Amino acid sequence: MSEVLNSYSKFIMPLVFSYDMLVNRNRRLSEDFKPESLILPQIPFDSSAAPDDPKRMLESEAAHAAESLFIQSRHDGLHLYGVSGYRTYSRQNELFSRNPETIYVAPPGGSEHQTGLALDVSCPALSLDLTEEFALTLEGRWLTKNAPLFGFILRYPKGKENITGYAYEPWHIRYVTRSLALYLTLTGLTLEEYHSLRLPDEDSEDYGCAASSEPF
Template sequence: MNLYTRLINKDHPLPPDYVPENLTDIGIPFDAPCGDPKRLLEIRTAHAALTLIQAAQKESLIITGISGYRSYKRQQQLSTGNPYVASPGTSEHQSGLALDVSCPSIQYQLIPEFAETPEGKWLKRNASLYGFIIRYPANKEPITGIPWEPWHIRYVTRPLAGCLALTGLTLEEYYSTFGAPLQNPEPEIT
């Protein structure tokens, strides 16, 4: 299965020993100190996220990384006793392909109000141009099983992100409609 288009959810968890190759901190602005593993992303995802953040900067928008990679063990620690945190293996953050972002005007919080900020609006409009989707859209909770998270972006490559943005399908709906992911995403120069 293609790494970037992989469906990760409760029904399709990652194995406990899954650690993405090529985890890297390429210097995305983060609300986390240097050396913190949450600054890590899979390398192609990291380049795409940096390009996205720099494009937003050109419009004077400050999109800041809050949480990228999260190990199975860390997810286990966070979810123990907390039904609102994804169980280990079911979080996209273990894949290194997901990034939570926020902005200064809401004090870098991960809250629904992010969607109303200029950064949140820009992200919703433009994420797919950089290969990302808003993975847990509003009103799709019955399908994704996850409440609306306007701050959580998932790298899926530009062809698939464009397709999902155009059709309004979630990754779950895409798989159940077409059965298989795009097998050969266009090579991207990042």
């Protein structure tokens, strides 16, 4: 896997912020990329994060959408918690250098958390851990059903690892606006597949993350 990860280091692109922007191991953000408007969403959050920890922040529209999502989850008797939101390039660099071979950790610039549009969530039943078991909890099942209604997709689904380039992560949600979230969920397309369909002729660029291009 490290060979695959290292082979992506040449793909550094000047990505522009948009709610459907595609960031992955192939399409990385520059070191100075930062969303214009980062705010602190009013949602229950992992208390081990300091009150001023940037990981508590999200891009403003995503933050408001997350607030609505959490209000509804609480109304439905669930206990969702935010665990990790915005992440700087340098913080991602630290995480990656500690663990460069795992498919859970993105290389610097290759994490959507740097866009302010991604949020990792968990629940007290798992001690707020980020594990696959989250999908089996009441909160995880509720999230699968309801996240798209608030503009979020489950970004790294099971069975699409070769396209997204990341392991199955039922805890990682990504804001893409409500209309796109509903479209992607109903069609079962990943964001990589959506971009590949939307711009079929843009150079011969491969939007996926497979080591070799595979049809989907």
